[in-house]
Amino acid sequence: MNTEKSKFTFKGGIHPEYFKALTSEAALRKIEPPQYLFVPMQQHLGAPAKILVKQGDEVKRNQRIGEPNGHVSSAVHAPLSGKVSALTTVPTANGRLCPAVIIELNGNEESENYEPFKEWQSATEKAMLTRIAEAGIVGMGGAGFPTQVKLSPPAGKTIDTLIINGAECEPYLTADHRMMVEHAEEIHIGIEILRNVLGARTVRLAIEDNKPDAIQAMEKALQKMTGDVAVSVLKTSYPQGAEKQQIFSVTGREVPRGGLPMDVGCVVENVSTAFAVYDAIINGQPLTHRAVTVTGDAIENPSNLWVPTGTHYHHLIAACGGTIGHATKIIAGGPMMGFAVTGLDIPTTKTSSGILCLSNQRVTQYASQACISCGRCVEACPMRLIPSELSQFIEAEDIESAERIALLDCVECGSCAYVCPAHRPLVQHFRRGKGVVLVKRAMAAGKK
Ligand code: SF4
Ligand code: SF4
Incomplete structure (x- = not known):
């Protein structure tokens, strides 16, 4: 080595x-578990897991509660023991709804690990x-x-x-x-x-x-x-x-x-x-917990937490002493690729790396202006795309032209938007445009 x-x-x-x-330098810290976990069945790319339990079932820690529903799908396990209080849908960080199992925790330490x-x-x-x-x-x-x-x-x-x-x-x-x-x-x-x-x-x-x-x-x-x-x-x-x-x-x-x-x-x-x-x-431990950074200038005690999936954001923020005054913007993930969220009843998943709470001083509100063709976004793009042109095509609803100049290669890193002096909402355009292309392709594949 x-x-x-x-x-x-x-x-x-x-x-x-x-x-x-x-x-x-904040060492990982275990949190007091909440009363309920809201465990999403889609914590991965691909099809949501198929729910294996019903309301009223007792589940043990690490018990499989969702099975993969296709080749690209993944199993989901109960992070802690308790009783299934409901099967429901929950909002996720990207704004979509997802099937989920609500578990009322009972503190039972018994677990169902693999061999x-x-x-x-x-x-x-x-x-x-x-x-x-x-x-x-x-x-x-x-x-x-x-x-x-x-x-x-x-x-x-x-x-x-x-x-x-x-x-x-x-x-x-x-x-x-x-x-x-x-x-x-x-x-x-x-x-x-x-x-x-x-x-x-x-x-x-x-x-x-x-x-x-x-x-x-x-x-x-x-x-x-x-x-x-x-x-x-x-x-x-x-x-x-x-x-x-x-x-x-x-x-x-x-x-x-x-x-x-x-x-x-x-x-x-x-x-x-x-x-x-x-x-x-x-x-023999299934993936049920992960490290999550809860940070930002609007958090009382910025921390790294060891968190069971399905924990609501508000519980994690409370575990860090709450917010200092009003958090103007809360982001699931980091500031470059994360998603701004409007509520805190969102459960963590296997991919939740952080929650960022920013005060009004940190959030600069700019009105978007017309592109001034400065080319800075082209220099910043690590995928060698032409973000200004891509965004203009998408704004004009000419998604085909955007696709032709490699819209799908955009990794949504946000570098272009970061340097844009006109504060163009470039990544929002690219996410929407990519969504249109992917839906179109899925529909075409379904017809075959
Ligand atoms: S968000 Fe897309 S277009 Fe913008 S810099 Fe990143 S890869 Fe390039
Ligand atoms: S950085 Fe902004 S203003 Fe400059 S070319 Fe790109 S989109 Fe236009």
Whole structure:
């Protein structure tokens, strides 16, 4: 194992103010559980899980309460024991409604774990993939893609490089940072397991150079690994944590337009996902809890919390001493890629990395103006798109033209909107435009 300074960095990107010092030294803290958990059946990309329980059922901690409903779907487990008080729908951070199981908690410690692997080194790849699927593990860095699907490349695709993403490039968020500092050894075992499942020759753990304590902790933990393994120290630059940008920064390989990491022999997994893999294989623990950063200048006691999924945002904010005065803006996730929310009765999921509460002083309200063709958005775009043109097509409802100039390649990183002097709502346009294209494609596929 060695440490290498990355030779590459992606084109474009920005350097926002990071505000990570608010919580970067705040150790993960367990919260008092709420009275109820509202456990969503869609905590992942793909079809929502199918509910396996009914009102009035007693459920044990870690009991499976939702089963995958298709190839791209994921299981859901009860994070804590209790009684199913209702089956309902709940709002999610992106504003959609989702089926959910409400559990009234009873404090019972009994749990229904899977059988731990005694000798995981000699377990078959299939057995470990099955466990990863059973445990409902999904990518915890963003989209929530089911991990067993990502670890099963189709025939003809060879994966030679496993990249573990510890960049956490979003301003304010420090949940992954604290996981690396406090759980380096568990993450190390998760990485060993992922390497075995994939049969990857090369392993790189990518961390930005603004997290020296995490670099040090992971260097120490990975010392025991043999073969082509390195901590890859990346220049701090947003969005260094985006998959395609990170693959380039670490390997110099460029994922082709419309392509996937596997097209260049890579799989990227987040550090918290590696921890979840460790927990599922070594402890038989399904994915039910995660680290969440609750922060911002409107939070009394900014913290990193260890949270059961299905916990309402208001409970987490109360666990951090509440807000200082009025929080003008509350964001699920970070300020660049997160979603502004209008209520706090939103449950956390396997992909909830943070809750950001900002005061009026931090939220600058600008009126959007006409594009002045300054080109700054083009320079900032890490996907080499032309954001100004894309947005003009979408505003004119000419979605086909936007699609033609690679709208779907937009990773919604927000770099273009950050630098735009006219304060154009660019990302909102791109999200809407992409939604139209995806619905159109789904309808066309349904007709076939
Ligand atoms: S167009 Fe998309 S990918 Fe490019 S900077 Fe804007 S949000 Fe990011
Ligand atoms: S940065 Fe804003 S004003 Fe400048 S070209 Fe892009 S969209 Fe237009």
